[in-house]
Amino acid sequence: MKNKLLLLFTFGIITFLCLYKLGQQPLSQWDEARRAINAMEMIRTGDLVNLYYRGLPEVSNFKPPFVVWCEALSFRLFGVGECLLRLPSALAMIVAFFVLFKIITLYRSPRFAAWTCLMLASVKGLIGWHVSRTGDTDSMLVLFLLLSVFFSLRVIDFGRRKSAYWAGLFIGLAFLTKGPAAWVLLPGLALYALLTKKIQLLIKQKETWMAIGLVVAFPVIWFLLKASLGAEPYPGHSKSFSFKRLFSKDIWERFSQTTGQEKMLFDPQFFFYSLDKMFNVWNYLFFIALAFGLVFLFSSRSRFISFLIKDERQKLLMLSLCLYFPLALFLALAADSHSWYMAPVIPFAGIVTFWFIRHFWHRSKFVKYAFGGILAFTLGRQVALFSDTNPKPSFIVENASTFQNARTIYVDGEIELDVLAYLYFFEKDMQFDMVPCPLEQGSVIVQGKFSEAARLCNGIKLIADDGKYRLYK
Secondary structure, eight states, rough: OOOHHHHHHHHHHHHHHHHTTTTTTTOOTTHHHHHHHHHHHHHHHOOSSSOOOOEEOOOOOOOOSSSHHHHHHHHHEEEHHHHHHEEEHHHHHHHHHHHHHHHHHTTOHHHHHHHHHHHHSSSSSTTSSSTTTTTTHHHHHHHHHHHHHHHHHHHTTTTTHHHHHHHHHHHHHHHHGGGGGGGGTTTEEEEEEEEHHHHHHHHOHHHHHHHHHHHHHHHHHHHHHHHHHHSSSTTOEEEEETHHHHHHHIIIIIHOOOOOSOOTTTTTTTHHHHHHSSSTTTTHHHHHHHHHHHHHHHHHHHHIIIIIIIIIGGGGHHHHHHHHHHHHHHHHSSSSOOOOGGGGGGHHHHHHHHHHHHHTTTHHHHHHHHHHHHHHHHHHHHHHHHHOOOOOOOHEEEEEEHHOOOOOOESSBBOOOOHHHHOOOHEEEEEEEEOOOOOOOTTEHHHHOOOOOOGGGGGOOOOEEEEOEEEEE
């Protein structure tokens, strides 16, 4: 009975935090706003293969469109707005927590799994901006990668060979979500299979190779679709240009070319500050746990190996370390990394952390009470964080009635992404980088930076000017 209550409480908290005031925060600049524009353009064009921005083929976001499909479907079914843009991400994270619970219960008790999930609900790396609380790709990526881990473990540790097909399918769907990021956990899974001495068995199984074929099939089919149906982003470029840029940008450029914004090439500090941002105060316990492990390793290597590798009860701990470190080290080495790229391995950092807490749980009541206090504080902090709201762009708020009554919105010049996305949300006919003379009845012009076109057309009246943008009718 206590276990059932704990499970209900845990998933009640997770669902609440994922959905609480989901649409209250304005659109985030950059990725979320651009994806909102892509989704609105997909509804306008009906093109499910190519992404569009300002009426033209996308030249910045080269990722496959699975998340944009979901967001466009959400808009179609329920209407347009911040909440409905973010709804697919929020629902994906709720399901991802359930999958994580199932992964943990392969090796540990439901109670252990519930406490781990509850602790992870309190961190920004899973329920926070750029993951489940915004319309970005990372929440869906986490879901598909956790599903691939679950079915891979059924093959590696439980002999369910046909589960390999499901693992391959979900890695393929992860590719449709965020391109090559779909493969970030494969080195960790291979390391785990090697340490558990299952690698040779996996190589000999035909199901493994069929699953690999399924993983490869997704990018191949996507390439063929882009080659045949792709829109040319620039004159003279092939239809498959965006597919090629997906790989060159996400693999070679991300590893070798720094943007100068968050980190530099070979930045070991990223190993620490990425968790500091994404794992809240629990990151200190995680690093203390690693320090204890290193002391154990150097004091008695044979006992450490016997404990971590040979002890069947510690497989979950070893799995978590195997999955966490390859990605953490790769991102520390890469020139262009952001803290939210750690999202796929945050669940496994949580497992390591709670394993460490649980190890001392019965030895000291203080540990139990301290854990409860920190958990209550971090969960409360999540609620406070999601309750705090920034204002929408004043240009949109102050001129909302004008946009609502317009038939056509002409956009001329440079417009910030969040402002542009809100213009799309009025669901009017949108025209870009052109100003008709005379202006049709019921049309308005939003003039951005570096544009004087509207001044040259007689009969157009300036009705708003906030220093950044002008509105004419």
